[in-house]
Each structure stands twice: as structure tokens, then as C-alpha cells.
Amino acid sequence: MQSNLFSRMLPAPKNGGFRLKDYWVWCGSVVKGEDGRFHMFASRWPKSLPMHPGWLIASEVVRAVADLPEGPYEFQEVVFPARGAEYWDGRTTHNPHITKHADTYILYYMGSTHPFPDVAPDEELALHDPRVIVGRANKRVGIATSKSVFGPWKRLDEPLLLPRPGKYDSYFTSNPAPCVHEDGSVLLIYKSRSYQGYKHSYHMSLGVAWAPHYLEEYSRFGPIFSSDKIHLEDPFIWKTKDGYELIAKDMEGNICHEEHGGIHAFSKDGVDWTVFENPKAYSRKVLWDDGSVQTMGSFERPFLLFQDGQPTHLFAATADGPGGFEKATETWNMVIPLKAD
Numbered sequence: 503m504q505s506n507l508f509s510r511m512l513p514a515p516k517n518g519g520f521r522l523k524d525y526w527v528w529c530g531s532v533v534k535g536e537d538g539r540f541h542m543f544a545s546r547w548p549k550s551l552p553m554h555p556g557w558l559i560a561s562e563v564v565r566a567v568a569d570l571p572e573g574p575y576e577f578q579e580v581v582f583p584a585r586g587a588e589y590w591d592g593r594t595t596h597n598p599h600i601t602k603h604a605d606t607y608i609l610y611y612m613g614s615t616h617p618f619p620d621v622a623p624d625e626e627l628a629l630h631d632p633r634v635i636v637g638r639a640n641k642r643v644g645i646a647t648s649k650s651v652f653g654p655w656k657r658l659d660e661p662l663l664l665p666r667p668g669k670y671d672s673y674f675t676s677n678p679a680p681c682v683h684e685d686g687s688v689l690l691i692y693k694s695r696s697y698q699g700y701k702h703s704y705h706m707s708l709g710v711a712w713a714p715h716y717l718e719e720y721s722r723f724g725p726i727f728s729s730d731k732i733h734l735e736d737p738f739i740w741k742t743k744d745g746y747e748l749i750a751k752d753m754e755g756n757i758c759h760e761e762h763g764g765i766h767a768f769s770k771d772g773v774d775w776t777v778f779e780n781p782k783a784y785s786r787k788v789l790w791d792d793g794s795v796q797t798m799g800s801f802e803r804p805f806l807l808f809q810d811g812q813p814t815h816l817f818a819a820t821a822d823g824p825g826g827f828e829k830a831t832e833t834w835n836m837v838i839p840l841k842a843d
Contacts, residue, residue: 507749507766508782510841511816513791519817520566520575521834522546526553528561528819529803530835532571533600533607535651540807542566542575542817543598543609544835551627554827558637559621561596563611565651571807571815572837581655582646587615590642590661596676599805603682607648608716609655610662610678610690614640638702641674643692645716662720663692663711670707670725672696677803679737681746681772686715689772691726691737691748706735708750710773723773731756734765736803740813745770749783749804758782762825764804784816788838799823799830815839 520530520542529545547560563582566575582595591613599610616636621627627634642661648654663675671694679691690711695702707725727734733753739746748767755761757777764783769775786801800821806813816838821830 506843507813507816507840508764508780508784510843511784511789512839512841513789513793514836514838515572516790516792518572518574519834519836520544520573520577521832522577524549526556526833527835528557528833529597530817530819530837531598531600531805532807532815532817533602533651534809535567537651540568540571540573540575541578541600541651542568542573542835543581543600545596545598547594550623551621552828553821553830553833555629555631555634555638556627557594557596558614559594559616559627559633561594563595563598563609571809572839575835579653581609581653582611582613582657585657587617589613589659590615590640591644591657594637597678597803599678599680601680601682603686603716605649607651608680608682609646609648610680611644611646612641612676612678613644613661614638614642616640639674641676643675643678643690647717662690663722665694666722669722670694670696671709671722673702675709677736679739679748680716681739681741682716683741688713688716688720689739689746690720691739691772693735693737694725705730705733706753708734708737712772726773726775727767738804738806739772740806740808742768744768746772748775749806751802751804760785762786762801764801784818784838788820788836799825800827800833812843813840 525546568575593615597612643663644661646655673695677693710723711720713720734750736751766783803819805817807815823829
């Protein structure tokens, strides 16, 4: 089998995608709404906080809209405002992934909480801050549903996936990548880490979960790609006539031969995965529609928009700078149109 996603990429519109003044923007996921327009669910948090780790304590899921998939998208509303430290997702919501089954919109996301005061205007936020430490450990995958892309959204009082003691996902669950089938069952790939002592492991794992219905109990398998030489995050999966396909960020470039480039893999059952012979799915090097080429500081959280059963646009969270969250001055959600297959 051959991968052809990378070869189908067209120039990216420089003025497309979604940006917000005074906010870091991340995690773009798009669906065509009942109004015929394209709705992006994304994450944002204020630039008064550092890009990283500010998202861990202050991210909120928002909705933006455009007439065309390329955008530009205009901000519409905060979908998941903070709702109190007593809730599992009360302090931050992140990693939105929007999909639709029958007449119901389904929004998977990561939520977290912590019991500490908000960051004061004169405070600095760093990785060793208790809010960050506890917020990271409390990351959980959850779900919300609505009959309209405009809401209201029903958020659950409990997450879908809790960490499991002694397993590869003992520390947290995040980055949900669902594939909801016609009968309402779902295959879900998610990111996790395990405890090593009282700290988390360096390497992340991708787990597999399956449920007979997206609101019912999930059984777990995996991890997938468990070799020490394979280090992935930010999965996105979809159903094909032969099984499933997946794209994900290659953290060290051991598969696609580009650090933080994308890999493309396939599976018959969603549990056992094999990379394509030509495994590269995307690159941090972007060709813009003005003819310029730019290597982005970040190119993450890939999301494919499908229309009439075919992927037509690749969305990604991106950043300027030479690489590294601390070196970015702007982040936004960009989009790359794809040639017809």
C-alpha cells in the first residue's frame, strides 16, 4: 500500500485559517453545520500567559465560522467556559475534535482542573507551578453532545477515560481522535503517559479504546506503536473500505525522517497498525499561496475535513519562530487544501 496524502497538498492560503488577536490559538477541528457554513472548534488562551504551559490552566474551547473551508474563520463564541474547580473539566478545555452522527454533533475534548487560585497579573507561570503540575496530572478525555452546531452542549459530569493504575495510561488521557461508525459505535485513539515513580514518563503512548456507542463504556487496548524507536502524538484516524488510516506527529522523525513531521499508517482492525511504504503525511515546511515557503516553528494537531467521503482539507495548529513553544510569538490554525484523489 502507498500513502499519497503528502503529494496531494496544494498551496496554503496565507490569509486562511483562524487567528485571534491577544490569544494563543490551537487545535482546529471543522464540521459543516446545518447552516451550510464551516464551523471550526478550536482552543484559545490569553497571551497574558505564556503559550506553554498557559494552555494547561486557561485554555477554553471556542467556535469560529467561515463560508469556505479555507476561511478566514471569524470568532463566534466560547463553547466551554470555565465552570469551577469542582468539575473534572472546570479549569481548562482543550484538544476539541468535532464530528457528527445522525442528527447529533459530538465534541470530544480534553479537560482538566486544579484547586489553586488563578494566576495574578503580576505572577509568572512556569512548569514547576503547582497549577501546572496538578493540571497536567488531571488531564482527562471527555465528550459533549448537541443537536445543533450552535449548541447548547451537554457536558458530562464524568470523563470518558480515567487513568488506569499500573497501565500505559496511568498518568493522564488526552488528545482524543475518534472514528464514529454508522451504528454509533466508536474507535478512539488517544494520547497518554504513565507514572514513573511520582513523575510521568518521557515517552507518550497512543492507546486504543472501543465502545458500542459513543456515550457507553469504552474498552481499552494497546498501546499501539509501542517500540522505543516510535514516539508519536496528535493522532487523527478515519475509516476506509479496508479498515482505518491514521496520521500523527512524528516526535523524533524516526519514521517520516522529519522531526515533528507527520506519519501515515493503516490498520485492518484499529489495533494493529503498519506505516505506509512512503510514510510521510505532512511536513513543517509549508508552501503558501503567494509562492513563499516557510518552515513553521510548529505544525501540530492535524485534522482532515472530509466531504463526500474524501479528505479535502488538512488543518493544523501552527506557530511562527524557529521551533519550540517558548520561541513562538504567534499561533493560529492554518489550512492546506488537498487535490482530489
